[in-house]
Amino acid sequence: MTPPLAVYVHIPFCTVKCGYCDFNAYSGMDNLKEAYGAALLAEVHADTPLLTGRTITSIGFGGGTPGEVPASHIRAVISAIRDNGSLAPHAEVTLEANPGTLDGPAFEALRAAGVTRLSLGAQSFHADELRFLDRIHSPEATAAAVQTARTVGFESVGLDLIYGLPGQPLEAWTASLNAAIRLSPDHISIYALTVEEGTPLARRVRKGEIVPLDPDAVADLYEAATGLLGEAGYLQYELSNWARLGHHSRHNLVYWTDGDYLAIGAGAHGYLDGERYENAAHPRDYIAAVERGAPAPRPALASAYRPDPVTAMADWFSLRLRLVEGFEPPEFADRFGVPLEDVAGPCLDECAAAGVLELGPRVRLTRAGRLLHGEVSARFLAHLQNARAHTR
Ligand code: SF4
Structure with a gap:
């Protein structure tokens, strides 16, 4: 029997590039969004031979900020995947979005497009921490986004939080956790702030403007989260992830359990039949590669290798x-x-x-x-x- 398949779709656009972020994400490229949407569709069509005969159990829209592109683009990609492959009846379709950027009608359009699960980048419930992280939303915007997502009827709503900010006291972190718990999301992910080479944050650390939090203190914050989330009824199923029963990320489980996933979009990583591969990273290069390479499968392929x-x-x-x-x-x-x-x-x-x-x-x-x-x-x-x- 052919094993099931997950599909990852990368949307590389962000309103602002956060100082700590080393993801394949870009601000100031709104003019590329239309061409990018068309390239995504062309890539899905070109990958039809890879989709055929496979049951697609999940689609994950990550980024960047997938909530930055019109819901019509998201709908078109989901429809193209459904038309070219066999989307399981209860497939999980997750989309990452930032609080404060989408209004009620936008949420409704995403829900109608087939998105079942929203992952909201809350990151913190303190305005000063959000400013430090270059996030453009407020704690109130996160609460409003959760409320709207519920009203619109998303089956699962998750929040992402970042801990281990320079000088972050335990009380500030537990306050953010408790604020998240009060909103009663179905899923909570927590990530330690890491200083990635080449980012503005790394430059500030090198200049001595910022001193990263001591690893023991970071470990204490993780421990505190483990305790609080457990007491609040969330089950930890992965190092960074907690969920209410039945709300774990089925899409991410594919990554952790050696499953196959197809890559769509700029810089997206895929894993098929034991081979890992990656698409052209820059959105302009990606669009050009798809235009040149389609209709052959994997038209934007930049590199592939079979691990020894x-x-x-x-x-x-x-x-x-x-x-x-x-x-x-x-x-x-x-x-x-x-x-x-x-x-x-x-x-x-x-x-x-x-x-x-x-x-x-x-x-x-x-x-x-x-x-x-x-x-x-x-x-x-x-x-x-x-x-x-x-x-x-
Ligand atoms: S919103 Fe997310 S993907 Fe975009 S720059 Fe900030 S951290 Fe990176």
């Missing part, structure tokens, strides 16, 4: 460990044809002895280990690389 076995195993392990439930060791053996114990037994035992990994019918990070996911993943990769070097 060690990389594939390490990617699989690292992604699976992001899930709180972890995985059953036979799943690894089924995927790679070799028992997990044989490729990484000593490394896993060390992590278990250090109290960060639980071994047994399921392999998963302990609660303390959730803060050390990067280290555990790096250790696993290093172990596999060493073993390979010694067998050469």
Whole structure:
């Protein structure tokens, strides 16, 4: 049986480029939106051979800010995917939007277009923190957006929050969390602020204008969130994600469980039959590439590679460990044809002895280990690389 397929659609436009953001996102490119919408449709049509015969279980509109383009563009893309593939009857269709940018009719148009799930970039409920992050909305706008989304009838409404801002006191973070909980969203994602190379934030840090929060303090904020969200009835299912029962992101689960996903849009990443690939990143290059390359599949392809076995195993392990439930060791053996114990037994035992990994019918990070996911993943990769070097 052909495995199901998820489709990721990248919308690279933002009103303002936030100082901490290193996503493939651009401000001041409104003049490209029409041509971009047409290119998305041309790419979906060109990818018909990749969609045919697959059941599409989810579509994720990410960015950038997908809420920045007219709902008619979103509707056209969903219709094109439905016309060229087989969209499952209860497919999840998620769209990321920023509070304060969409009014009631815009929400209604998105709902009518087939979007089932809204993910709102709340980030903080403090005006000064929002200003620091270059966000253009107010805490009140987030509350209004949740209310409107509910009125319009979205099946699932989620909020994203950022923690670990320079100097952020625990009380400020828990106040934001509590404000989010009071709005009763179905899903809450929390992300630590990271200083990404090449961003204005990184330049300010280098100049000494900003001092990043100490990692121990960041860990305390994460711990506080784990406690508060759990007490409020949210189930943590992934390192950064909590949901009410039945409201986890089915689309993102595809990424974490080695599923196939098709990439549509500028700089979008895809994963098909064991090959990872990426589209041309700049919206202008993407539009030109689609115009040149369609109707052949993947007309905007910029690069593709098939991970070697060690990389594939390490990617699989690292992604699976992001899930709180972890995985059953036979799943690894089924995927790679070799028992997990044989490729990484000593490394896993060390992590278990250090109290960060639980071994047994399921392999998963302990609660303390959730803060050390990067280290555990790096250790696993290093172990596999060493073993390979010694067998050469
Ligand atoms: S709105 Fe989101 S994608 Fe756009 S610049 Fe800000 S952080 Fe980046």
